[in-house]
Amino acid sequence: MATLISLRRRIRASMNVSKTTRAMQMIAASKLKRAQDAALSSRPYVKRLSDLVQDISQKVEDKTIHPYIHQETDSKKTLIVALSPDKGLCGSLITNLIREFLSFTKENPSATYIVCGKKLEAQVAKLPNEVLASFVFGTTLPKFEAVFPIIQLINDLYINKKISSVKVLYTDFSSIFSQVPKVATLLPITLSQPEVTEKSQKKSQLYEPGVNEILPSMLKHYIEMALYQFLLESYLSEQASRMIAMQNATNNAKDIIEALKLEYNKTRQSKITSELLDITGSRRAQQYGEQ
Amino acid sequence: MQLQIITPEKIVFDEEIDELVVPTVRGEIAILPHHVNLLTQIAPGEMTIKQKQKSHHMAVAGGFLQIADDTVSILADFAVRSEEIDAKKALEAQQRAEEKIKNQKEHMSERDFELVQADMRRAILQLKVARKRHRGAPIS
Numbered sequence: 001m002a003t004l005i006s007l008r009r010r011i012r013a014s015m016n017v018s019k020t021t022r023a024m025q026m027i028a029a030s031k032l033k034r035a036q037d038a039a040l041s042s043r044p045y046v047k048r049l050s051d052l053v054q055d056i057s058q059k060v061e062d063k064t065i066h067p068y069i070h071q072e073t074d075s076k077k078t079l080i081v082a083l084s085p086d087k088g089l090c091g092s093l094i095t096n097l098i099r100e101f102l103s104f105t106k107e108n109p110s111a112t113y114i115v116c117g118k119k120l121e122a123q124v125a126k127l128p129n130e131v132l133a134s135f136v137f138g139t140t141l142p143k144f145e146a147v148f149p150i151i152q153l154i155n156d157l158y159i160n161k162k163i164s165s166v167k168v169l170y171t172d173f174s175s176i177f178s179q180v181p182k183v184a185t186l187l188p189i190t191l192s193q194p195e196v197t198e199k200s201q202k203k204s205q206l207y208e209p210g211v212n213e214i215l216p217s218m219l220k221h222y223i224e225m226a227l228y229q230f231l232l233e234s235y236l237s238e239q240a241s242r243m244i245a246m247q248n249a250t251n252n253a254k255d256i257i258e259a260l261k262l263e264y265n266k267t268r269q270s271k272i273t274s275e276l277l278d279i280t281g282s283r284r285a286q287q288y289g290e291q
Numbered sequence: 292m293q294l295q296i297i298t299p300e301k302i303v304f305d306e307e308i309d310e311l312v313v314p315t316v317r318g319e320i321a322i323l324p325h326h327v328n329l330l331t332q333i334a335p336g337e338m339t340i341k342q343k344q345k346s347h348h349m350a351v352a353g354g355f356l357q358i359a360d361d362t363v364s365i366l367a368d369f370a371v372r373s374e375e376i377d378a379k380k381a382l383e384a385q386q387r388a389e390e391k392i393k394n395q396k397e398h399m400s401e402r403d404f405e406l407v408q409a410d411m412r413r414a415i416l417q418l419k420v421a422r423k424r425h426r427g428a429p430i431s
Contacts, residue, residue, distance in 0.1 A: 038300075041299075041300055041301045041302075042299040042300070044297055044302060045297045045298065045299045045366060046299075048297055048364060048366055049355075049366055052330070052355060052357060052366065055330075056330060144299075145406060148402055149402075152402075205327075205328040205329070205330065206327055206328065206329040206330070206331075207329075207330050207331070208315060208316075208317050208329065208330075208331040208332075209316065209317055209331075209332075213332075214330065214331070214332055214355075217332065218332075218355060225299065228299075
């Protein structure tokens with residue numbers, strides 16, 4: 001049986017841990033709120049923008065007009081932008097992310113990488129593949145400016161036909177309790193099949209200036225927004241996952257403290273009992289001697 | 292006709308309106324109900340929304356405008372109603388951007404320069420729209 005002092009030490013240690021995890025949980029919760037506002041409010045914008053891009057790309061007769069929607073290259077290479085948190089202690093999120101990452105690398109052994117976030121950086125470093133750039137993900141809400149250097153790198157390769165497609169590995173936020181790592185295609189933009197109905201053909205549609213003038217700036221904007229949305233989703237997932245993980249840790253610590261306290265009290269009690277027995281026993285022995 | 296103004300931050304406006312005057316890259320256009328379907332690019336500037344007897348002014352920075360089935364949707368990088376413009380903040384933002392450009396012009400990358408410039412343009416635009424509402428009165 002453990003001694004009283006060591007039990008007391010363990011109780012104190014668990015209390016300290018629970019304090020830390022509780023603080024981390026609260027920080028994650030407040031960050032989560034901000035991230036949720038940002039990500040959820042930009043969702044309708046991205047959705048509409050993507051509808052518009054689909055719509056206008058459908059109208060363009062010459063699909064080769066912009067490399068974003070139609071890429072002709074001999075290269076079969078894929079560029080993958082991998083987004084991960086910088087910090088750990090966020091439950092199974094990173095494990096899941098790495099699992100998805102490894103299964104992707106098996107399928108695409110020749111891919112080039114851009115990494116954003118320290119946790120995947122270590123994984124990518126183990127691969128023989130080319131790592132183009134490595135960015136810091138940061139521990140605060142990603143800024144829109146963060147996408148520009150990434151986009152520039154992508155453009156350098158993509159417009160010069162060094163790569164055939166760009167994919168993003170990120171963590172999709174479906175709810176506070178579930179975040180799933182996913183690989184999405186950023187470029188070329190996948191165009192859905194146009195629904196040719198009589199109604200849509202009849203409608204007249206004006207473009208000012210022409211489709212060809214609007215398209216490039218719209219596509220550029222769309223790519224930036226799409227990438228930013230991926231960053232936001234990843235950040236949001238990280239915070240949600242951390243909040244839940246820390247909540248569990250705090251609860252576990254509480255359970256442990258309770259169990260340890262019970263043991264501590266039991267030990268203390270039995271110690272008192274045995275001391276009492278000692279005293280009464282020796283007293284008895286004394287009385288017996290006197291008689 | 293319905294007007295929806297959506298920015299990355301939020302849905303700024305979603306109401307029934309009677310007329311919309313908006314700056315585009317090809318010049319200012321006015322849109323009345325039952326306008327033909329249109330897709331165009333918006334230029335930074337001031338937008339006027341007429342709603343029954345009232346008219347609102349809004350500062351808008353670049354974006355796209357789509358008219359489909361008598362519904363106007365504007366996807367703007369940034370849009371703010373003139374009543375909500377914080378003139379003081381805008382003035383500060385302008386001064387900050389000006390200072391940054393003055394002090395660090397040599398050290399800035401092209402991209403950074405563009406960003407600061409965009410900040411400044413946005414601030415100036417807000418001030419312009421705000422001043423109009425104040426009928427030229429100086430902003431404290």
